[in-house]
Amino acid sequence: MLMIRLLGPPALERDGRPVRSPRGRKAWALLSYVLLAERPPRRKHLAEMLFGDADDPLGALRWSLAELRRALGVPDVLSGDPVAATLGDDVVVDVHLLTSAYADIAPLLDVGGELLEGVQLTSCLEFESWLVVERHRVSTTVEARLRQAAIALLATGRPGEAIAFASRAVARNPLEEGNHELLVRSLAMAGDRTAALRQIAVCEDTLRRELGIEASAALQEAGTAGSGSPMVPPLSGRAAASSQLEAGRAAIVAGAVDAGIQCLRRAVAEALRCRDAALQGRALAALGGALVHAARGRDEEGAVVFHEAIQLATRTGDRATAVTAHRELGFVEVQAGRRKTADTWLAKAQDLAETDEEFAAVLGVRGMNASDRGDYPAAFEHLGESVERAGHCSDHRQQAWSLSILARAHLLRAERSQAAAALARSLELIHQQRWMAFLPWPQTLRAELDLCAGDFDGAADGFEQAWVLACQLNDPCWEGMAARGLGLLNAGRGDHRAAMKWLDEAAFRSNRVPDRYQWVHAHVLDAVISTALDDDDPDRARPLVVTLASLAARCDMLELVVRAHLHRSRLGDQTALASARLLGAHIDNPVLTEMLADSGPTRRMS
Incomplete structure (x- = not known):
């Protein structure tokens, strides 16, 4: 068995013993790019990226590929155009092994260094940009x-x-x-x-x-957690557990979060005491949902609770609870920007789903994850099916939720008529359901459409209403989005001081809890930077670009990584535009495509 080690100093091992590695840093750069790139790369692209300074770039690429085959001891790999990454069953890559959701967890404790530690190709700036992002990912x-x-x-x-x-x-x-x-x-x-x-x-x-x-x-x-599920002095019997479960759910819906969570904890404790594993699993799933969606800063406890629910649901054959818990764990990972683990949980949820209601909920979160990543075709596919299935089963809240995420994707692509249609239906459903806890999100998106159309008064009404309600709800995500909108509104009116005050407030609000929605935080930072650069304020923008680039790379938000590079280009970084074009080449967003085409040499801002 041949092990390719890309974490830490790159090396090859056969049956646990070191063997001769390929010669040169570019050979390792080539191997890692082929193995980790999102899609098989074309030879011309590899030659230009890594061997552009050679007299014969394609010839240098052929020599390096041959050197890799000799080192790997597998003669018929890394061939074709595009270059295929299939290495055979006898070759293992440590990155693939460690990042697979189904791999043994023990080797995780031995992971030390970063990807391609010590490898630096200062003359290959596009590869260096890719490597920085990939190291974060x-x-x-x-x-x-x-x-x-x-x-x-x-x-x-x-x-x-x-x-x-x-x-x-x-x-x-x-x-x-x-x-x-x-x-x-x-x-x-x-x-x-x-x-x-x-x-x-x-x-x-x-x-x-x-x-x-x-x-x-x-x-x-x-620090006060016990050695098992959260315990509260029990009541008596299964009927009491069921009663507490229903009371807890009702309290959460009514907005009495603390009281609802206490009821749900009692339900869990009483179900455990009377040894009703199925009821305990349902109570745990409800408690996890309350911790994740209704409480602030409780996602970590919620995740533990959902894992417990899955254990019990699997044991008792409670498929519906298992679907819910898997989906909710996926949602937690989406909000945190952990895309790969989110995909794993959501794929499991979708495999278990049977009803339109279950599929609609799972596909909605999958669409959100794809949109955050900048994968618009997948987002539209998932969200479109989610809206359709939610309509079939009359799950109006899910339909409104998925329509709002769909509208966001259209808005980011400047498809304003489609965004407006999705938002009109979403808002109609929200008002019918009197779902005030969710209203600020589509209100903010609708107000941004008004702003884009030059309707400053309409935008002001929408943003202000969303801001007031978001503050009443104490929701950092809605607060951040509404404050961002008010900042952009004031920038459009030419009031830079008020604009930056609101945008700074948005940055604070969107980052004020540990279980923040990372996409909103990054989206806000992008707006602060753009507004600062538009007002010739590079000193404010420069440190925020570093923060945005790191956050977007860490959370696999490739479109925002590209936007960070475009901001760097505006700040005078001569290599940033080429990096942005490389990283953004496969993002299907007409707005971004136009930005990459229009960006050219800029004056250095100082």
Whole structure:
């Protein structure tokens, strides 16, 4: 068995022993690009990217491919045009092995260095841009796998084993509060309260020092986690558990979040006491949904609860609860920008789904994930089917939700008539259902359409209504989107001071909880940067571009990675435009295509 190691210093191993590696850094660059690129690359593209300075770029590419075949000991691979990445069953790539959702979790604890550690090709700027993005993507995928391993171990009652995986997640990304919370929860559930309190202090100091923010209340609460599912003094019997489950659901719908969560915790505890595993699974799924959707900063606990629900639903054959829990775990991962693990959970949910209602909900989240990634064809396919299935089963809230995400995709592509039609139907359904908790999102999108059409008064009404309701709901996502809109409105009116005040507020609001929706946060940053550059304020824009580029790469939001490169080009980076065109070549967005075509040499902003 041949192992290709791309994490850390690149190397080849056969049956666990080092063997001769291919000569030269460009050979490793070529191999990694072919193995990890989204689609098989054309030879002309590889030659221009890696061997553009050679007298015969295609000849240099042929020599490097031959060198790779010799080193791998497989004569008929890496051939054709485009170059195929099929290596055979006897060859394993560490990145593929570690990032697969079905691979053994133990090797995750031994992952150390970054992708192609020590490899730098300063003369190949397009490859360097790709490598920076890919390093972020791979690192985030490994981090997500570590988190999923820790959560799964917690859900199956093995917190002592979860500690190692949670610790590695913290080490990979110490600025993510959720990783610290997961470690604190693991330590507390393993009975080591002293270590849990120590980790809380470490997290608080780190966030305060590095980000200038305070940790959320959820971090402290994680330190009080018990050694099992959340327990509240039980009532009596299965009827009491069912009653608490229904009361909890009703309280959540009515907006009494804390009371609802307490009822759901009692339902879980009582179902456990009377040994009704099926009822306990349903109660856990309801509790997880409340923690993720109704509470703020509780996604980590919600994920653990959903894992427990899946365990029980699988054991009792409760397919419907399993679909719900898998879908909700996918939603948590989508919001966090962990695309690969999101796809895994959502694919499992879709495999289990049977009814129109189940398919509509799963496909809606899959469409959201594809749209966040910038994969518009997949987004339109998933969201279109979600809307259709939701209509068939009269699930009007799901239909309104999916229509709003569909409208967002059309708006990002400047397809304003299609966006307006989707939003009109979404808003009609929301008002029919009196779904005020969701109203600010489509209101903001509708107001942005008015702004694009030059209707400043209509836009102002829409953004202001959305802002007021978002603040009443205490929803950071809706607050961030509405404040962003008010910032763009003031920029359009020529009031730069008011515009930047609102955009700064949007950046704060969209980032004020640990379980933020990363796409909204990045979307807001993109607006702040664009507005600052339009007003000749490069000093404000420059550090935010670095933040946006890192966030977008880490969360696999390729369209926003490209936009970060375009901002760098406006700031005078002479290599950024070529990188943007390389990375954006396969994004099907007419707006972005026009931006890439129109961008040319710009004056350096200083």
